[in-house]
Amino acid sequence: MELGVIGLGRMGQIVANRSLSAGHDVVAFDLSAEATAEAAEAGAEPADSVGDLCDRLGGEKRIWLMVPAGDAVDATLADLEPHLDDDDVVVDGGNSHFEDSVRRAEETDAAYLDCGTSGGPASAEAGFSLMVGGPEWAYEALVPVFDAVATGPDGHDRMGESGSGHYVKMVHNGVEYALMQAYGEGFELLTDGRYDLDMESVARTWNNGAVIRSWLLELCEEAFREEGSDLGDVADHVAGGSTGTWTVREALEQEVPVPIIYQALAERFDSRNEGRFSRRLANRLRYGFGRHEVARRSDGE
Ligand SMILES: NC(=O)C1=CN([C@@H]2O[C@H](COP(=O)(O)OP(=O)(O)OC[C@H]3O[C@@H](n4cnc5c(N)ncnc54)[C@H](O)[C@@H]3O)[C@@H](O)[C@H]2O)C=CC1
Ligand SMILES: O=C(CO)[C@H](O)[C@H](O)COP(=O)(O)O
Incomplete structure (x- = not known):
């Protein structure tokens, strides 16, 4: 052809x-x-x-x-x-x-x-x-x-x-966000948790026969191999987000609950914010109702 x-x-x-x-x-x-x-x-x-x-x-x-x-x-x-x-x-x-x-x-x-x-x-x-x-x-x-x-x-x-191909791909991307978030949370707990673990070894072991093996998990293994168990200098900033936003918007229109996909999208947006206003307000409100000490920014901004 x-x-x-x-x-x-x-x-x-x-x-x-x-x-x-x-x-x-x-x-x-x-x-x-x-x-x-x-x-x-x-x-x-x-x-x-x-x-x-x-x-x-x-x-x-x-x-x-x-x-x-x-x-x-x-x-x-x-x-x-x-x-x-x-x-x-x-x-x-x-x-x-x-x-x-x-x-x-x-x-x-x-x-x-x-x-x-x-x-x-x-x-x-x-x-x-x-x-x-x-x-x-x-x-x-x-x-x-x-x-x-x-x-x-x-x-x-x-x-x-017409439209159904891109509709299915939109939902696929929402699932992609949620899976990335789930793997991310698991590896974060392992990294900050009780044992001194090698993340590449964990990912490799999981990828061989574990219930949660997948291509994304293979990409986790590759990331730990290439960047190190602590991800080296990789920043905590996640770009993109349009396709996941479409998925969540469509779920709201259809009244279908997608809390995990939404949470993954929200975490992605949060990764781009430093000094979240809502956290600063919560910090100050605890003083308001409980006279708990207010943590202050060191740079005075
Ligand atoms: N990169 C990825 O992982 C994936 C990308 N996609 C989608 O595939 C599409 C292409 O993505 P990429 O190849 O990654 O983008 P890219 O930025 O690497 O390539 C886009 C190409 O289109 C050309 N281009 C832009 N406007 C044009 C025009 N009016 N006429 C002719 N050429 C034009 C640009 O010069 C560029 O070479 C996007 O819709 C993207 O969301 C889909 C799945 C995965
Ligand atoms: O479609 C994709 C993967 O399946 C593309 O990589 C897309 O760019 C990912 O979406 P986002 O930029 O919202 O993370």
Whole structure:
């Protein structure tokens, strides 16, 4: 099959490379000429614009977008629009909000597949897990490419109508936050607890047969191996947060309790705050009701 790939960063290069390795032809474009050249070195045909990519693909276009979620997806679709008709298929493999995907599917002449992609750059060798929403015929048309980009035929499936792929990926990310938080709390207790333990050894032992073994736990093991049992100079600041916020917002709308996912999200936000106002007020209130001593900031700020 011939596939156009737009967006050739950490993830898009893998989409292009795995498609090429499976024998598909790839036409590649990125706003960055360097990224396009990297794909060309790997065997893709380089394009110098979205229009050029469409000209090179010819009829019945199959195009995979792997650009940052948000405005870049809308901008790319606006550039694609004059070149698309209803026998073309566009896949958005990024972390788009599912409601944006539903809107884009309605606005686009081509069949639109929203594809939640999990595995990250670390899965270049093994392949991704792909959660796809959109028209069944379009999903079937792309199966050879999904087979190549995913771990294989079991690594992808059609979740349902438009939006469902990105909806499932949104919830996946909420679960990811909660699992990270649970492992983090366990290792924190082990680090601060009664025994002098080697965290890499704990993680390795757990990863071999324990109930809680997982890929995230393998990544914990790798982190302790590479950074040290105390994580060395790794800061207590966790970035990101948009996909987990979407999950919690959706849970509130659906009135589904997700306290653990919410708590993990709140902990992430908290990691970016120094001198939390609520803690300072609690400190002062204890003086108010109990005349307990108020701890004061040493810098007077
Ligand atoms: N990095 C990760 O672990 C994962 C990322 N994703 C999602 O995949 C998407 C891509 O992520 P990454 O590859 O990590 O980002 P990245 O920042 O590494 O790459 C994005 C690429 O898109 C290009 N680009 C931006 N706007 C463009 C436009 N209008 N036209 C053409 N190219 C454009 C940039 O030049 C860049 O090369 C995002 O939606 C991200 O949330 C999904 C799962 C995992
Ligand atoms: O989708 C992913 C993993 O599954 C991406 O790594 C994503 O960037 C993670 O979300 P956040 O930035 O909110 O932590």
